[in-house]
Each structure stands twice: as structure tokens, then as C-alpha cells.
Amino acid sequence: MEITKISSALSNKTRLEVMRWLKYPDQYFTPHVEVEGFEMGVCVGKIHEKSGLSQSTISHYLSILQNAELVIATRIGKWTYYKPNEITIKNYLMALKSNI
């Protein structure tokens, strides 16, 4: 868990927004028909639609969030679902609290 890498991932408005969308998926998305609820998270296409940025940019942003271990990706069929990585998030908030 690298604090600066995580902070860097969160230093972009869209990526921070994506994290909020993934935290409260039912407030921002309709569930994907293929899977029940948001157990696995939200698929790239829905995040892409909401963002207004290109598909490649969103895919790249999700890889940055994943590289910072802020999200967990699960591939099911054609889709990749992303959800928050609660463990990293908790550790990050605790580490920040003792550092700043």
C-alpha cells in the first residue's frame, strides 16, 4: 500500500468521481442484467457512459485505480466489473490520518 501512489490516483477529478460511483453504485447505475445487483461492482461500459470521456481513457483510469489497489476487477464473460477494494481504502485512510 503506497500512500503517494494512491493519492496520485485520487488526484484526478474523474477518477475520484469513479470511486464515489463505485462506492454507491445503486445511486448512480442501474444494475447490469447479466449479474444480480452490484456484488461484483460495475462494468466498464456503464462507467464509460457516465464519464463523458473516451473508452480508452476510462479503461486506462480503471487500470490506474487497480494498480493503486483501490479497486478489484472481476472478469465475467465479456465484461469486467470493478468494485472498491475496502481493505486498501481503510488502510489508506488510517495511514493518512497518522501522517498528515
Added chain:
Amino acid sequence: MEITKISSALSNKTRLEVMRWLKYPDQYFTPHVEVEGFEMGVCVGKIHEKSGLSQSTISHYLSILQNAELVIATRIGKWTYYKPNEITIKNYLMALKSNI
């Protein structure tokens, strides 16, 4: 208080380190002779010495932290002292907690 701007300020190892130094100044510095204790914070020169980076870089980094409202600067005589801005820090941690 801009979350992404603050995250960006904290996305650099040296700047994060500086924030920790300022949080626990007596663990990292000897008090400045000119003022009692660390009420006002720590002067640029001492931060500079500890950092290993150039004076101009540290001054610039402190201005980035100040621009993010993470620190408060006080000029006394020839020296500028920097200390954590507890209000911003608290609000930032709360905002992060509800966003990620």
C-alpha cells in the same frame, strides 16, 4: 477545499514527508532559537536541510501545500514558519471517507 488538489499535493513523497514532519515537529526538529517551541511551526531552512532537495524546490513544495490549504505560513522576522492547517486536514479526511 478541493479534494483533488489536496490529493495531488500529497501525491509526492517529499511533500507527504514534510506534512508528517510538521505534524510531529519535536520528533524531527530541534526548536528554533528565535521562537519558543513549535507554536508557529517549522522554518523553511530546517525543512530544507532535512529534505536533501534544493532550497527553491522546498520553497516551491511549501507553496503547493499552502495553495492546497494544508499548511499555514507565518512570517516572523527573516523566517517563514509552516504548520499544519488542522481544519483543512480534518475536512479533507472526512470528505475522503465519504467519497472512496
Added chain:
DNA sequence: ATTATATATCGAGAAATATCGATATGTTTA
């Protein structure tokens, strides 16, 4: 007034990030 000290600002080059369109890869369907 001049010099010394502490800090801030300027200008510049290198490195990293943002963002796109095009293309590749993996999966499902016809």
C-alpha cells in the same frame, strides 16, 4: 548604506500525466 541571511520567484529541461483515436485481444453469438 552595505552586507549578510532567509525565503520566494523565474526560467528551463526532463519526466510524468492526460487524453484521444486506432487497433488488438478475449468472449459470445450467428
Added chain:
DNA sequence: TAAACATATCGATATTTCTCGATATATAAT
């Protein structure tokens, strides 16, 4: 097997960040 679909990767350009040395500014000491 071929076409369609979802996502990832590639290559490119524009913008931002990193970091320095040089210089400017503000204050204090001689």
C-alpha cells in the same frame, strides 16, 4: 468459422509536474 461486442493496449500530442540554478525580495546586522 465469422461477425459482433466489451475491454485493453498502443502510439501520439498536449499539458502538467519535478527539480535545478540563478536571481529577486524582504529583513536584520554591521
